Amino acid sequence: xxxxxxxxxxxxxxxxxxxxxxxxxxxxxxxxxxxxxxxxxxxxxxxxxxxxxxxxxxxxxxxxxxxxxxxxxxxxxxxxxxxxxxxxxxxxxxxxxxxxxxxxxxxxxxxxxxxxxxxxxxxxxxxxxxxxxxxxxxxxxxxxxxxxxxxxxxxxxxxxxxxxxxxxxxxxxxxxxxxxxxxxxxxxxxxxxxxxxxxxxxxxxxxxxxxxxxxxxxxxxxxxxxxxxxxxxxxxxxxxxxxxxxxxxxxxxxxxxxxxxxxxxxxxxxxxxxx
Numbered sequence: 001x002x003x004x005x006x007x008x009x010x011x012x013x014x015x016x017x018x019x020x021x022x023x024x025x026x027x028x029x030x031x032x033x034x035x036x037x038x039x040x041x042x043x044x045x046x047x048x049x050x051x052x053x054x055x056x057x058x059x060x061x062x063x064x065x066x067x068x069x070x071x072x073x074x075x076x077x078x079x080x081x082x083x084x085x086x087x088x089x090x091x092x093x094x095x096x097x098x099x100x101x102x103x104x105x106x107x108x109x110x111x112x113x114x115x116x117x118x119x120x121x122x123x124x125x126x127x128x129x130x131x132x133x134x135x136x137x138x139x140x141x142x143x144x145x146x147x148x149x150x151x152x153x154x155x156x157x158x159x160x161x162x163x164x165x166x167x168x169x170x171x172x173x174x175x176x177x178x179x180x181x182x183x184x185x186x187x188x189x190x191x192x193x194x195x196x197x198x199x200x201x202x203x204x205x206x207x208x209x210x211x212x213x214x215x216x217x218x219x220x221x222x223x224x225x226x227x228x229x230x231x232x233x234x235x236x237x238x239x240x241x242x243x244x245x246x247x248x249x250x251x252x253x254x255x256x257x258x259x260x261x262x263x264x265x266x267x268x269x270x271x272x273x274x275x
Contacts, residue, residue: 007193011043011181018165020179021134027051028083028132028176030123031074033067035194036138038074038201040182044136045078051136052081054126056119059087059094066202073200083130085122091274095208098274107273111208114270121258121267127176139180142187145228146217148235153217160235161242172250172259186228 015021021044029041031053044051055071058064075082087094093101095118099111127135144163151159162168167178182190194201205215221228252258253265260266 004193004196007185007189008043010184012047014165014184015181020165020181021049021136023048023050025050025133026131027134027136028127029053029136031055031071032138033070033202034138035191035201035203036140036182038199039190039194040136040138041074041080042078042197042199045080052083054083054085054123056122057084057086058115060096060206060208063204063207066204070200070202077200083126085126090122091118102270102273105273115208117266117270124176124258128174132176135176135178137178137180138182140182140185140187140190141232142228144183144235145231146214148231150214150217158242158246161239161246163235164239174252174257175250175259
């Protein structure tokens with residue numbers, strides 16, 4: 001078998017083995033325009049899954065424009081329904097504008113953290129609004145290993161209980177389950193596949209992440225040729241223990257109704273400060 005078919009079979013086997021998706025699911029793919037989410041959307045569409053795409057336009061200078069063009073070309077070419085959320089229309093400004101606005105008000109949040117909080121809320125609310133049963137993201141083996149190591153180095157390994165091919169520990173009626181079909185795929189494999197298939201795709205890294213801790217970690221791991229497969233294997237071994245010791249519950253946010261670890265979610269606290 002050639003690389004393309006081997007790669008696709010790896011993803012289909014991950015979906016089957018971890019019971020991530022079925023043909024009965026209505027799946028929303030969080031599509032950034034990059035190689036990871038593009039590969040995921042292409043394969044799910046190719047193998048007959050019921051998929052639609054969501055693009056969140058952050059308005060990061062030319063980067064978002066290039067990504068959006070790739071998204072539109074892909075969805076037109078492969079006949080995928082596209083949902084778009086525009087940060088300027090939704091929140092009154094680009095992610096950079098919102099970050100600067102909060103900084104002026106004394107709110108110290110890293111730009112990637114702010115982006116993650118806002119995007120997670122948007123993705124879940126859109127998925128629930130349109131009746132999707134699953135949200136699929138393009139997170140790969142490299143992403144998972146890096147996140148686990150970041151939590152470990154920051155002294156909060158319990159955060160990793162939320163990781164895994166299926167996201168989350170505590171269930172909530174308003175939370176649309178999230179899955180990672182590319183979980184066991186290396187980033188370099190995904191890039192090779194995307195170039196082999198030649199679908200519309202933007203390969204650049206988000207400019208806002210240039211000085212993020214994750215980028216520093218990635219460069220360090222590459223320098224010492226770290227085996228990320230071993231990291232993920234170790235994490236999967238201890239994941240049941242981490243999840244077994246997680247206590248607490250998810251609230252429904254008093255303002256927006258979204259699942260939250262607190263009575264008022266981080267999203268609504270941030271929106272209040274922006275306004």
